[in-house]
Structures are given as C-alpha cells and as structure tokens.
Amino acid sequence: MKPPPHRASDPGLRRQQFGHVVWVHCPQCDGPAKHNALGVKCIRCGYMTIPVIKPAAVQWARITISDPRCSHCRNPLPDTSRPLARGGDENRPVVRVRCPHCAKTMAYPARAWSAPSRASQQQPRRLKPYLTAQVAGNLLMVDNLAHLSALETYLGAALRERGPVRGLTMMARLPAWMKSSTNRAKILRSLRQLADRASKDGIDE
Template sequence: MSSRFRDRQVTAWEFTDEVLVHCPRCRGRAVLVPPPGTSTADSRWRRRLVCPACGHAEDLTSHVVAYPGNQGRPDLCDPFDLGLRLFLQVPCRGEVLWAFNHAHVDYLESCVAASLRERSRRPDAPNAWHRRMTMTAKLPAWVKSAKNRDEVRRALARLRAL
C-alpha cells in the first residue's frame, strides 16, 4: 500500500481522451476518441465511436458537454452527453464506482490506496475555491474513507479486469 498521494491537480476532463463505453450495436466495449484531425477546442464536441468487437464506427457530435462526473447518472452518461453507457462501472458499497478508462482507474487506485493524501497548490489558481476543484477533491466521501479502502480497492481491481 502506498503511504502518500500527492494530488496532481487534475480534473476529470484529463481522462477523457479515450472513454470506454458500451457499443450501441453489440453492447461490447467500444471507445470514444477524438476523430483524426480534430482540434483541441473541437475535441469536447466531436467524438468517434469505435467498437473492435462488431466493427461499428461512427462520428458523433455533442451539442452539450456534460461535466465529467455524470452528476447522479453514472450508469447512463458518457462525459459528452451522447447517451452512451460507461463500460467501466461496478457496484460498491451500495453506490456505483466508475471510471472513463484504465488510466483513470490507476489514478483512483493511487488516491484510494494512500494513507496520506496531500493537496499541492496550483500556481495558476487565483483563490482557495479553484484549488479545491480537482477530481480528487470531488471524489465522494465513501470512496476516500479509510474504512472503505479495502472494498473500494477490490472494486477498482474489478474495473481494471473489465
């Protein structure tokens, strides 16, 4: 078990370059990625869905970008509000533990496994409110609770195996 975690001041958006979702055609594991040649400014609005299982490929455009965190609907929403169900989700402690991709699972694992979590100060944050708005700060209390650590780590291992 890692004893120390230093918050890298990342937001959930930093894990959305590749989002694993259920394929709308075969319900297998598909991936949402930016289409080739998409500018960074455009990448939150345009995505390409690719399913290696059935070969389905489709370019999608979102008109509303949801906040990554799925605001109470983790079993329904991808972060682009395309109506695609996230692939990486498992029940844990009566809630749903989810991640966008395996890099997201790794980051959550490093946070949950640590007995000491340190916040580092963002040099570009103008005030304390901006420093608190990291993904780690927004994790639900049940995920960060030491008494749930073993169960959450087992759930993260199940996510990693998907």
C-alpha cells in the same frame, strides 16, 4: 496492479484530463467501445460513428442499394435513414449495418439522406459507461486505464495530500464514500477487478 503507496498527492487534474478516451458500451453489440471527440468505435464488432465535419449539421445516410440484402446471409436489411455513418471519404460514405437475421455487421455504400419524420425519430440511446462496479451501495465509474490508475493510487494511500493546484480538481470533487477509509479495501478490490476485466476485454488505454 502494483500496491498503492502509503502517501499520495493530488495531481491537480480534472477528470477529463485523465486519458484520451472514455470506454462505453457499444450501442450495437454491448461490447467495449472507445468514445472521444471523433465519435464512438467498438473494438469488438467494428461499429463506428463518423465525426460531424460541420458542427451545425446532422449527418444522415441510407444504403444506396435498391434492394438492400445482407452480404453474408442475403436476407433483407432494414432500409431506413441512419444518423451514424462513416467513411474514409466524406463524399463516399458507408454505413455499418448489423443484420437482424445473422447478426453479422457489414459496411455498405451509402448516400446522404434526409432525416426520418419527427414521429419516427427515436431519442439516441445514452452511452453507458463500460467500466463500472457497485461499491457499498454506490456506483463506481472509471473512464479509462489512466483514470483507474489515478484513483487506485490516491484512494489506496493512507495519507492523501493536497497538490500544488487548488480548486475543484478531480480528487477534490470525489464523493465522501470514495474517500472513506471504511470503503478503502472494497474500492481497491473493485478497481483491481475492473483492471482485470479491461485486460480480458482488450481495453488498452
């Protein structure tokens, strides 16, 4: 990463305008996964969710095989309704299932199915941000590489200027601990470490 400039100006953007994805922990393998309007896609295990075509609908699917077994080790698979399914053709969906025995993730043909009873439903796990670091007792969270680069440029500058856009831009909303000159070196070091981690884990945007 290049050294930050001496002077930086607020680009006038909101946080969601930096980059097109948010990197999160995959709910299945804990690896890096892209999260955007189309759903979640893990670059490590292939876990993927399908976009909901009808916003008011919740899509549940179930493996169509009567005795579902892992294609790799042939051990039984959990035969349950799954809210996270995908397929190139919404009329012929598939579900990606991680075998509890061999840990292999495979795609299986599925069909629309009713949701499980209220008693058996679990609250969906909150997606945890992937690029995070502890800095001076605070949590530094980075959405993607564009977000990381913008923070490094602005927070690394000795002179920070207000940009042409007034109001609650991302830079204007940064907490005091991030803007503090006392934490500048720690924040820049953490951002470089996150950039190295992103490169090592295959994060490319």
